[in-house]
Amino acid sequence: MNRPTFKNTQLTVLVILRVAIGWHFLYEGFVKLLNPNWTAIGYLVDSRGLFSGLFQNMATHPGLLDVIDFLNIWGLILIGMGLMLGIFSKAATYAGMVLLLFYYCSHPPLLGVEYAMPSEGNYLIVNKNLILFLSLWILALFPTSHIIGLDRLIFNRNEKTMQE
Amino acid sequence: MNIKGKRYTRRDIIKGLATVPVAGALAYGLWRKSRYDRYRSGRLSKELNMSEPVSFEPPKTRGGDPLRIGLIGYGIRGEQLLRAAGFAHPELLQSWKEYAAMDSQDKRYSDFLEQDDLNIVVKGVCELFDVRLERASVASSNVGREGLNGKMGEPAKRYGDYRDLLAADDIDAVIIASPDHWHARMVIDAARAGKHVYVEKGLSRTLEEVYAIRKAVKESGIVFQLGHQGRQTESYVKAREAIDKKILGKISLVEVCTNRNSPNGAWVYDIDPRGNEQTIDWRRFEEPCEIKHPFSPERFFRWRCWWDYGTGLSGDLLTHEYDAINQILGMGIPESAVSSGGVYFYKEKEHYVKEVREVPDVWNAVLEYPDRDLTLLYSATLSNNRDRDKVIMGHDASMEVGSNLSIYACPESTRYKQQIESGLIRPEVPIYSYIPGRKDVDAVATATEQYFAGRGLLYTYRNGRRFDTTHLHIAEWIDAIREGKQTSCNIDQAFEEGITAAMATIAYKENRKVYWDRDKEEVV
Structure with missing residues (x-):
């Protein structure tokens, strides 16, 4: 498999970016896990834009909501671990992109659209979810976990390559 | 390696x-x-030291013979009450079904279906407008809770005179949703006939009627419920607990409000074009009135706007707020009342047909409780719908009560001085919030939760069931009849509500401060 080679500074920045996004995901996941009252219902009901019907529907089915809460919490934690520790990083990166796409589509920062939860900045079309999504895309194209990360120990080495 | x-x-x-x-x-x-x-x-x-969340009772199964109900008055509120009891007109349900098919967020039909079956039958309906009488009868027979072409039972007997309905042997209890000027006569006659009563607020139109109603209800021993469905609001129960635990410190001011801003909210209802002297029994409508008026569809359909039939903001909306606070603080009848206001908005040509309303559309009342060192302030407008929560203000903290409840420490509090200095308590962050349906009350609600809850976006469902307080309030009355228990808004509570509203009304109409003589039970 052709993997990009990096200069040291390039590698360093990419790894820092990966770990930072991982930290962000992991912390979000754990905070939700530790709060027994956390549920996605408010966020989902507050959805606007083209796909709002879909997200609002998710909120109104109590059974489905439990599944969504569970998937969101553990999705965030596993994606965060994957990025931070560089373990199954490729899967974590793509899964993170899917999750961010959901967040973005449920709360698109469109002109004239207001949300219950005030944001700390000002956004039009482009928001932090979109930037994070694009950042993960970069990480998907320039993977580093086979160099710095547990993937190096899992995928990189086998007896064959060691005998080179 | x-x-x-x-x-x-x-x-x-x-x-x-x-x-x-x-x-x-x-x-x-x-x-x-x-x-x-x-x-x-x-x-x-x-x-x-607040306790666990209010436990949510699972739906009851109500066995035995069905309780036989009569309904008096099938106007806007009468229709809502009958629906909350489980009976809705097929046309209405059909339209709700169709709305739900178009918009999956429209839960009106599914919410209605999820209401508990109270095991009641509607045996009689009474109404002075033929069109409504017909609708009431059809609604009462919709036992299948379906739209058009659904399963229908036997329609309730139609009555033009409520006295005939009360005389019927096949009726155990009545729901009264007539205009206020009829409440006293109907409640008293129902009590004397041994029928249990659920009557809409305000309890009465005049002060004298309040005493007469209490006397008749007490003498008869019927199960009585006044229609303040706010009694079923979970957050009020927690508010009362917070007060009992003295979390707010000494309370000296309570502010409650009504804000509405639509013709409907200001009782300028549509006038049904089918209403005429042939279809409306106008003479009977005006029977309790001292001064008789010529036939007026405007007065019939918008009766809340005239003193002959109701008491305006006082009996209609002050009573809801008062009853909520009376439930939380248990302060009873005030020692004095003053009130003022006027018809400031609904006097333009587009707001009436022939007669400008008499009852004010902006009105404020001040109720004094010197024995509790407390003032209750009520402020209302029917031409602005700014959201104003009930606020109970104590020396140590303030409590905002809506469907949620938040308590904020006062920056100058004595009790929390140390905790504020140490940073444990921040005055801008609630020290306690109660959000109905939340799993755990001990944990401090996060800012996110506060935002969502404040906008009603959290927990509109409890155990998958959206709660309708009117349904719960009627259910409580029905269960009390079956089990021989007291209701939450019983005749003693109703008496306090009725006297208080009457004092505030008299203060406005006579432009004076009105006092309550507690020993003689007299208004002076």
Whole structure:
């Protein structure tokens, strides 16, 4: 498999970016896990834009909501671990992109659209979810976990390559 | 190095595990945060000592013979009450079904279906407008709770005179949703006939009627419920507990409000074009009135706007707010009342047909409780719908009560002085919030939760059931009849509501301060 080679500074920045996004995901996941009252219902009901019907529907089915809460919490934690520790990083990166796409589509920062939860900045079309999504895309194209990360120990080495 | 047949160099190990320390740092941060949260919640909940959430009763099965109900008055509220009791017109349900098919967010039909079956039958309906009488009869027979072409039962007998309905042997209890000027006569006659009563607020139109109603109800021993469905609001129960635990410190001011801003909200209802002297029994409508008026569809359909039939903001809306606070503080009848206001908005040509309303559309009342060192302030407008929660203000904290409840410490509080100085309590962050349906009350609600809850976006469902307080209030009355128990808004509560509203009304109409003589039970 052709993997990009990096200069040291390039590698360093990419790894820092990966770990930072991982930290962000992991912390979000754990905070939700530790709060027994956390549920996605408010966020989902507050959805606007083209796909709002879909997200609002998710909120109104109590059974489905439990599944969504569970998937969101553990999705965030596993994606965060994957990025931070560089373990199954490729899967974590793509899964993170899917999750961010959901967040973005449920709360698109469109002109004239207001949300219950005030944001700390000002956004039009482009928001932090979109930037994070694009950042993960970069990480998907320039993977580093086979160099710095547990993937190096899992995928990189086998007896064959060691005998080179 | 060999691990499971794989061989690694030291470089592999170092680079493979290079980011693990970062995970350690995050774990440490997380541990610190959760320890701080636990400490803060623990300290606060120990300080406040509030109990667990209100337990939510599972749906009851109500066996035995069905209770036989009569309905008097099928106007806007009468229709809502009958629906809350389980009976809705097929046309209405059909339209709700169609709306739900177009918009999956429209839960009106599914919510209605989820209401408990109260095991009642509607045996009689009474109404002075033929069109409504017909509708009431059809609605009462909709036992299948379906739209058009659904399963229908036997329609209720139609009555033009409520006295005939009360004389019927096949009726155990009545729901009264007539205009206020009829309440006293109907409640008293129903009590004398031994029928249990659910009557809409305000209890009565005049002061004298309040005494007469109490006397008749007490003498008869019927189960009585006044229609303040706010009695079923969960957050009021928690508010009362917070008061009992003296979390607010000494309370000296309570502010309650009504804000509405639509013709409907101001009782300028549509006038049904089918209403005429042939279809409306106008003479009977005006029977209790001292001064008789010529036939007026405007007065018939918008009766809340005239003193002949109701008491305006006082009996209609002050009573809801008063009853909520009376439930929380139990302060009873005030020692004095003043009130003022006027018809300031609904006097333009587009707001009436022939007669400008008499009852004010902006009105404020001040009720004094010197024995409790407390003032209750009521402020209302029918031409602005700014959201104003009930606020109970104490020396140590303020409590905002809506469907949720939040308590904020006062920056100058004596009780919380130390905790504020130490940073444990921040005056801008609630020291306690109660959000119905929330799993755990001890944990401090996060800012996110506060935002969502404040906008009604959290927990509109409890156990998958959206709660309708009117349904719960009627259910409580029905269960009380079956089990021989007291209702939450019984005749003693109703008496306090009725006297208080009457005092505020008299203060406005006679433009004077009105006093309550507690020993003689007289208004002076």
